[in-house]
Amino acid sequence: MSKAIQCEAIEPLLSGFLDDELSQSESQRVALHLKRCEKCSALLAELETVHTDLKETLHEQSGHTAAEIEQLDKLLNDKPSKWLGTTAWLLVILGALVVGGYAIWELGLALWQDTSQPVWLRASIAALYLGFAGLFVMVLRQRIKSLKTDKYRKVKL
Numbered sequence: 263m264s265k266a267i268q269c270e271a272i273e274p275l276l277s278g279f280l281d282d283e284l285s286q287s288e289s290q291r292v293a294l295h296l297k298r299c300e301k302c303s304a305l306l307a308e309l310e311t312v313h314t315d316l317k318e319t320l321h322e323q324s325g326h327t328a329a330e331i332e333q334l335d336k337l338l339n340d341k342p343s344k345w346l347g348t349t350a351w352l353l354v355i356l357g358a359l360v361v362g363g364y365a366i367w368e369l370g371l372a373l374w375q376d377t378s379q380p381v382w383l384r385a386s387i388a389a390l391y392l393g394f395a396g397l398f399v400m401v402l403r404q405r406i407k408s409l410k411t412d413k414y415r416k417v418k419l
């Protein structure tokens with residue numbers, strides 16, 4: 263077998279040789295050839311460099327992405343933004359309750375005190391107040407629950 267033909271047979275195996283994917287006899291054949299063939303040795307060294315570079319690049323990329331995700335996660339879940347979120351929520355709820363409640367209260371009280379209004383309307387106003395109080399309690403409970411869940415999540419992590 264001439265050397266050139268040997269090289270042709272060995273070259274396709276080099277990548278597998280590098281990754282330990284060859285059978286024992288194939289691997290031995292490649293190793294034996296490499297000892298005697300500078301050309302294939304150089305090719306293997308080149309392949310090795312490419313492989314290492316590729317692995318490092320992949321590793322860097324995945325490391326980079328994981329770090330970025332972690333950073334983004336921190337940014338979204340850090341204390342100030344959580345605190346801001348909770349405060350904003352409370353402000354919206356409180357503002358809506360005060361403004362809405364005041365308007366409804368004023369209107370309701372006027373209608374409620376106006377005994378000339380039909381009973382169904384006055385009963386509806388009472389129902390509205392009760393329903394509103396119920397909603398308020400529900401929202402409050404949900405907020406408290408989600409705060410508790412957040413705490414639990416933090417402990418789990």
Ligand SMILES: [Zn+2]
Pocket residue numbers: 265268269272295299300301302303
């Ligand atoms: Zn060779």
